[in-house]
Amino acid sequence: MTIEQTTTQTQNEIIIEGNTRAGKPFRPSDWVDRMCSTYATFGEDRKLKYSPYLKPRVVNGVRCLAVDLKLKVVNPEGYAQLMHFADENQLNVLDASGNSIAVPH
Numbered sequence: 001m002t003i004e005q006t007t008t009q010t011q012n013e014i015i016i017e018g019n020t021r022a023g024k025p026f027r028p029s030d031w032v033d034r035m036c037s038t039y040a041t042f043g044e045d046r047k048l049k050y051s052p053y054l055k056p057r058v059v060n061g062v063r064c065l066a067v068d069l070k071l072k073v074v075n076p077e078g079y080a081q082l083m084h085f086a087d088e089n090q091l092n093v094l095d096a097s098g099n100s101i102a103v104p105h
Contacts, residue, residue, distance in 0.1 A: 012070065014104065016082075017092040018063040021100075025062075026091060032056045032065050035085075039078060054082075059094075080105070 018026050028034070039051035050056075053071035057064045072079040086093055087103040095101045 011096045013066050013068050013096065014101070015057065015059060015094040015098075016065045016067060016086045017059070017094065018065075019092050020090045021092050022090065026089060029063070032063050035065055035082070039075075 018029070018032065020026055033056065036050045036054050036056055037048070039054050040048045041051070043049045051071075053068040053074065055066040055068075057066045067079075067082060071082070083103050083105055085091075091103075093101050093103050
């Protein structure tokens with residue numbers, strides 16, 4: 001799987017950074033891949049395909065997880081678990097403008 005290098009995002013997504021609110025890198029360092037794999041499915045070609053609602057990203061040199069807010073409608077329980085994970089681990093969450101926000105629930 002590849003990581004998309006970007007500093008832009010859409011109005012319909014939030015970014016969960018791989019840094020804590022204290023500015024320290026979150027460990028394990030492969031948490032983004034683990035999260036994407038949790039929501040992935042196997043396609044007809046028997047290859048693992050990431051959910052269209054979760055995308056690994058690198059923003060300003062930091063590994064991040066882009067979360068499409070449609071996930072809240074399509075999979076409310078999964079969205080709630082993801083937000084709980086971000087909150088419990090004190091991960092920094094960014095809105096569409098790149099501003100740090102409280103973890104949405």
